[in-house]
Amino acid sequence: MNLETVKQEIEANVPGCAVDMVLNGSPSAQHSLLVDAAHGFAVAQFLRDGAAVRMDYCSNVTGIDWPVKEISTKVKTKKMVDGVEKDVDEVVKTQSGGYLEVVYHLYSVAEREGPVIVRMRTEDRAAGVHLPSLTPLWRSAEYQEREVFDLYGVMFDGHPDLRRLLMWEGFEDFPMRRDYVDPDDYEYEPTAHDEVLQRTREHWSAEDCK
Amino acid sequence: MDEQLKSELRRQGVVATSLQELYNWGRKSSLWPLNFGLACCAIEMIATTMARYDLARFGAEVFRPSPRQADLMIVAGTVTKKMAPQVVRLYNQMPEPKYVISMGACAISGGPFKQGYNVLKGIDRYIPVDVYIPGCPPRPEALIDAFMMLQRKIDAQELTGPNRPRHLNAEMASEFVIPEFGAHDLEPPSNPEVWSAPLVNIEIAGKNEPGNG
Numbered sequence: 001m002n003l004e005t006v007k008q009e010i011e012a013n014v015p016g017c018a019v020d021m022v023l024n025g026s027p028s029a030q031h032s033l034l035v036d037a038a039h040g041f042a043v044a045q046f047l048r049d050g051a052a053v054r055m056d057y058c059s060n061v062t063g064i065d066w067p068v069k070e071i072s073t074k075v076k077t078k079k080m081v082d083g084v085e086k087d088v089d090e091v092v093k094t095q096s097g098g099y100l101e102v103v104y105h106l107y108s109v110a111e112r113e114g115p116v117i118v119r120m121r122t123e124d125r126a127a128g129v130h131l132p133s134l135t136p137l138w139r140s141a142e143y144q145e146r147e148v149f150d151l152y153g154v155m156f157d158g159h160p161d162l163r164r165l166l167m168w169e170g171f172e173d174f175p176m177r178r179d180y181v182d183p184d185d186y187e188y189e190p191t192a193h194d195e196v197l198q199r200t201r202e203h204w205s206a207e208d209c210k
Numbered sequence: 211m212d213e214q215l216k217s218e219l220r221r222q223g224v225v226a227t228s229l230q231e232l233y234n235w236g237r238k239s240s241l242w243p244l245n246f247g248l249a250c251c252a253i254e255m256i257a258t259t260m261a262r263y264d265l266a267r268f269g270a271e272v273f274r275p276s277p278r279q280a281d282l283m284i285v286a287g288t289v290t291k292k293m294a295p296q297v298v299r300l301y302n303q304m305p306e307p308k309y310v311i312s313m314g315a316c317a318i319s320g321g322p323f324k325q326g327y328n329v330l331k332g333i334d335r336y337i338p339v340d341v342y343i344p345g346c347p348p349r350p351e352a353l354i355d356a357f358m359m360l361q362r363k364i365d366a367q368e369l370t371g372p373n374r375p376r377h378l379n380a381e382m383a384s385e386f387v388i389p390e391f392g393a394h395d396l397e398p399p400s401n402p403e404v405w406s407a408p409l410v411n412i413e414i415a416g417k418n419e420p421g422n423g
Contacts (some may be wrong), residue, residue, distance in 0.1 A: 175327035183395035
């Protein structure tokens with residue numbers, strides 16, 4: 001089944017939801033569907049139970065961190081300079097990212113279809129990190145959503161047992177986020193460079209640097 | 211006693227020995243390892259005990275399921291930060307004299323996971339290690355070599371004097387601090403009694419060696 005048809009099916013059967021195609025420009029051309037978080041559960045339920053799609057198997061749950069990124073693009077505009085119209089390059093700055101994303105890979109064993117890739121995005125990376133849990137629909141998502149919570153800090157509403165999986169209870173950071181700073185347990189590195197070298201220098205006393 | 215005289219006597223059928231020799235011989239010939247493995251190195255450790263490599267030849271065939279009966283801890287595999295307190299606790303529960311073999315790249319330094327957030331960068335941060343075996347994983351021959359090295363080490367121990375081993379020196383600790391789970395890392399991140407970061411100035415290190423300009 002074409003992803004475009006899946007999108008139309010969703011839009012026809014789940015009222016009010018916003019579904020976007022996220023195109024993948026690589027040769028694999030694995031395009032995906034971006035679903036708004038508010039309708040995420042309803043869309044997933046339709047994908048599982050809808051007669052035409054029947055995605056009965058969730059094979060993978062992935063987290064992605066998109067930190068805020070400033071993109072500057074050059075835009076050619078016409079401007080009046082000294083009474084003459086000229087083409088001027090203008091730099092337009094836009095911001096992208098600033099949210100966490102969860103990706104689900106769905107397959108239909110019954111229809112031998114898949115994968116249908118569904119993405120959901122949180123509002124931001126601080127307080128609004130809530131997304132609906134799809135564990136009530138696909139039990140296989142339970143541990144993977146726990147892992148995404150553990151490493152990225154996405155709060156899955158409706159998850160039956162949202163605890164840390166790999167790190168311990170009481171650990172406060174989310175180590176797979178881009179801005180995670182790992183503890184400074186420095187030791188000698190024979191090929192230190194960049195960040196490691198910077199840290200190394202901080203540990204040297206004035207005596208060492210002679 | 212003079213070594214030459216001893217071997218001369220032995221040739222004549224007279225066995226002369228010392229208490230130290232007997233004591234060390236007894237201990238080195240019945241090293242009982244603790245039965246636990248952490249990752250793929252444990253598979254090599256298991257292979258070492260099986261018929262093909264037969265660790266029993268060295269008196270180490272009885273892997274003990276309890277730390278109270280074990281003499282030797284083989285840290286075989288990746289020590290995650292979540293696992294580290296349990297490993298140190300097991301070590302503390304072992305009676306003296308006790309020895310540690312750090313098996314494989316991960317147990318030595320964190321190995322391929324060194325730059326990760328969840329792996330301890332070497333078990334020697336918390337407990338004293340007697341023999342390190344590099345490898346990923348080390349072959350059974352390497353583990354046997356480590357065993358023989360440890361046996362030589364035990365054989366060379368003096369029972370009296372300032373160099374006597376830890377278990378004969380009441381002033382030295384036999385238990386080590388068990389790290390706790392902190393908000394960002396293990397607390398403490400290492401035990402300064404057994405480990406300190408080998409601070410090496412990289413910019414001058416190696417410059418004095420020939421061929422490094």
